[in-house]
Amino acid sequence: MSDATPRPRGEPGQPPSLFPPYRSTVLRSPREPLVRIPPTLTELTGPAGTWDALMGPAIADLTRHGRGPGVALGQRIVVTGRVLDEDARPVPDTVVEIWQANAAGRYIHRGDQWNAPLDPNFTGTGRVVTDGGGRYRFTTIRPGAYPWGNHRNAWRPAHIHLSLLGPAFATRLVTQLYFPDDPLIEIDPIANAVPMPYRNRLVARFDIDVTEPNHALGYVFDLVLRGRDATPWEA
Amino acid sequence: MSDAPEGLRRTAPRADNQDPALFGQTPWQTVGPFFHYGLPWKGGADLVGASGIGARPDLFPAEHDVLHLAPPRGPVTGEVVALVGTVFDGEGKPVPDAMIEIWGANAAGRYHGEADTRTGIPLDPGFIGFGRAAVDARGGFRFLTLRPGRVPLAPGDDRRQAPHLAVGVFGRGLIKRLATRLYFADSEGNGDDPVLALVPEARRRTLLAPRIAEEPPTYRFDIVLCGDGETVFFDL
Ligand SMILES: [Fe+3]
Numbered sequence: 001m002s003d004a005t006p007r008p009r010g011e012p013g014q015p016p017s018l019f020p021p022y023r024s025t026v027l028r029s030p031r032e033p034l035v036r037i038p039p040t041l042t043e044l045t046g047p048a049g050t051w052d053a054l055m056g057p058a059i060a061d062l063t064r065h066g067r068g069p070g071v072a073l074g075q076r077i078v079v080t081g082r083v084l085d086e087d088a089r090p091v092p093d094t095v096v097e098i099w100q101a102n103a104a105g106r107y108i109h110r111g112d113q114w115n116a117p118l119d120p121n122f123t124g125t126g127r128v129v130t131d132g133g134g135r136y137r138f139t140t141i142r143p144g145a146y147p148w149g150n151h152r153n154a155w156r157p158a159h160i161h162l163s164l165l166g167p168a169f170a171t172r173l174v175t176q177l178y179f180p181d182d183p184l185i186e187i188d189p190i191a192n193a194v195p196m197p198y199r200n201r202l203v204a205r206f207d208i209d210v211t212e213p214n215h216a217l218g219y220v221f222d223l224v225l226r227g228r229d230a231t232p233w234e235a
Numbered sequence: 236m237s238d239a240p241e242g243l244r245r246t247a248p249r250a251d252n253q254d255p256a257l258f259g260q261t262p263w264q265t266v267g268p269f270f271h272y273g274l275p276w277k278g279g280a281d282l283v284g285a286s287g288i289g290a291r292p293d294l295f296p297a298e299h300d301v302l303h304l305a306p307p308r309g310p311v312t313g314e315v316v317a318l319v320g321t322v323f324d325g326e327g328k329p330v331p332d333a334m335i336e337i338w339g340a341n342a343a344g345r346y347h348g349e350a351d352t353r354t355g356i357p358l359d360p361g362f363i364g365f366g367r368a369a370v371d372a373r374g375g376f377r378f379l380t381l382r383p384g385r386v387p388l389a390p391g392d393d394r395r396q397a398p399h400l401a402v403g404v405f406g407r408g409l410i411k412r413l414a415t416r417l418y419f420a421d422s423e424g425n426g427d428d429p430v431l432a433l434v435p436e437a438r439r440r441t442l443l444a445p446r447i448a449e450e451p452p453t454y455r456f457d458i459v460l461c462g463d464g465e466t467v468f469f470d471l
Contacts, residue, residue, distance in 0.1 A: 109294055
């Protein structure tokens with residue numbers, strides 16, 4: 001536990017809370033400065049080791065998770081990688097939750113009413129827990145791009161939402177995975193909240209060695225959580 | 236061994252997630268507006284019982300509901316409290332697409348995770364202390380949990396914190412989680428809590444939840460993201 005203190009703040013690759021090109025941030029981001037506090041026992045702990053009791057069983061294959069026996073439509077992909085700390089050490093026992101649009105770019109969410117088709121065999125949500133080497137793996141469908149109302153002719157690049165919850169409240173992370181060579185990334189306000197070159201940390205790499213013959217294209221995406229050091233409370 | 240034919244393997248570096256030169260913290264991105272079927276599960280806001288509060292099953296077709304009730308847990312030890320509140324934006328309007336997470340110690344003051352190694356304080360097998368709730372269409376949330384015990388400040392620092400919960404706020408328009416804390420306004424220990432002491436005095440009230448009802452004791456914790464009465468958020 002003594003080495004679980006997150007590193008100093010101010011990581012240059014993190015986006016601001018207020019980023020006016022993403023319009024919804026304007027009325028939803030704090031104007032007062034954040035109050036800096038050293039991590040206490042509260043922030044250094046987290047619900048690791050409780051996932052099944054908390055959330056129920058894992059869902060690793062999103063292509064066969066519809067109500068019927070059918071299989072989801074679209075380009076089947078494997079998304080795999082490791083969860084690491086800033087010293088590149090694996091972080092086991094972290095829950096990785098994902099949610100995404102289907103191959104046509106439509107979510108099953110009632111709030112998503114654009115006229116792309118729904119897929120009765122695709123829910124678009126999954127969750128797994130990282131193994132001893134910090135590894136996770138999903139089989140899913142490559143999501144489509146979709147329009148949104150931020151500005152005229154706004155389209156989100158194809159993306160998968162990821163949520164990570166591990167041993168510490170302070171290392172919580174929610175992010176999005178993008179696909180290489182997607183021309184929408186560079187004109188997307190949400191991706192652009194992250195300055196270059198750090199934005200590229202959100203772009204998965206296609207990997208022929210992860211690709212499964214006659215089954216699915218493979219993408220690698222590692223996630224790096226805030227690191228640990230031994231900085232003591234210094235009030 | 237590679238599956239690519241000899242001579243056709245790409246070797247030029249490309250700036251992406253796997254570039255060693257780019258290694259570092261993964262940037263935050265918003266949960267967006269469509270997280271409701273991916274994150275909050277039924278019962279996620281009830282840390283002590285078996286109700287289904289916390290999810291928004293009205294926002295996706297029933298046949299797609301894969302986020303089932305958590306497995307039954309045993310009885311818990313301590314005083315059950317309810318936490319209610321509304322999330323507001325910078326114009327004082329309720330935010331209907333936010334999500335709240337809480338993390339708290341058990342009634343004896345021990346955290347459930349492996350990172351709390353203080354074996355002298357009992358774990359409560361029926362109580363994990365983590366909860367998640369999507370707000371409703373009017374921006375409201377409700378948690379049922381245990382009143383947490385007091386915990387030491389940090390490993391090797393025995394100054395005690397007042398009973399509190401760590402609170403995370405997520406939502407459309409929130410690129411990063413906002414981290415705050417709920418303290419119980421009528422609790423012992425608030426006067427010398429080392430974290431509250433770091434908060435400018437005029438703003439401390441935003442973290443002190445008043446008791447507004449009984450059976451169970453119910454505390455109101457509104458969250459103002461921006462502007463007048465803005466909640467104190469922490470840089471952890
Ligand atoms: Fe999305």
